[in-house]
Amino acid sequence: MSKLFDLTGKVAIVTGASSGLGRQFALALAKEGAKVAIVARRVEKLEGVKKEVEALGAECYVHKCDVMKSEEIKETVEDVKNHFGRIDILVNNAGLGWADAAENTSDELWTTMMDTNVNGVFYFAREAGRVMKDQEYGKIINIGSIHSTVAMPGLPISAYATTKGALLMMTKALANEWAKYNITVNAIGPAYFPSEMTDNLLESGAISHVIEHTCPMKRPGRDGELDGALIYFASDASSYTTGQLLQVDGGWTTV
Known part of the structure; x- marks a missing residue:
């Protein structure tokens, strides 16, 4: 059973790996x-x-990349492949979180959110997917949210x-398109976890009150x-699982 989750010899890219969940994902792999x-803007x-x-005891390669710039993504994927010889796993973790009333959301903020959380994810998946298609093997893990559904x-x-x-929806569509190449595409939907992006929110009394009264685990x-979900999707334990969102949310989306 232990070999089912063994990633020895596999090559993984983790975006947004300079802190928070990205750092945790890199260590778990x-x-x-x-x-x-490991990829991010802050080298x-x-x-x-x-x-x-x-x-x-793991080999690690650092590459600077802004996920809002498709040319940097192409360069990053090419450099990682040249360095390691292959790419087996992509963890699309880089993202931007922001809370503001819809009527106050500026065009600039909307565009930045879309460029980071949607376009950057697609571009990284596209470039890594090309490598994985040639290999006839790949594991793409997109980091969504409980707010992927609620x-x-x-x-x-x-x-x-x-x-x-x-x-x-991107996860489902890519999974459907690339299944024939032995590439699985899945997503993890975390609730609120401590990270650089969420620390201020978690320390506020308002969100603590919401968590206590909305999350069954309180x-x-x-x-x-999140490590178990990540390793499941990154390993051959999930060889027949694709296009899925696994909510890791303390039961939040059950109510």
Whole structure:
């Protein structure tokens, strides 16, 4: 059974890996034996994550990339393939979170959200998918949200929820299109987990009140509680699973 989740020899790209969930995903993959390419805009923070990955005995490659720039994405995927010789796993984690009333959402904010949370995910999947198609093997894991399927009373997240809903349909469509190439495409839908993007929100009294009264487990997620879903989708344990969204939300979307 242990070999079912073994990633020894596999090559993974993790976007948005300079902090938060991206860092956790890189470490989780490294623990299972994967070689990891970590990608983000802040190279200085990536170097710190690289040291943590290498301390686990895994090979790590750092590459600067802005997911809002398709040319940088193409260059990144090409460089990772040239460095490692292949790409087996893509974790599309980079994203932007923002809460603002729909009527106050500027064109600039809307465009930035779409460019980061939708376009960047598609472009990375497209470029990695080309490599995986030639290999006839690949695992793409998109990081969605509970807001891929639900909104939240009192929280103005129309722009954010729209991008995460789009990501869910993208996951299904790519899964359908690429299944014949032995490429699986799945998504993880986290509730609220501690990260650089959510810390201020989680520390606010308003969201704590919502979590206590809306989430059946009455708490946010904890470090490591997404690792199982990630490794399942990244490994051959999920060889017959594609186009799925796995909500990791303490039961939030059951009510």
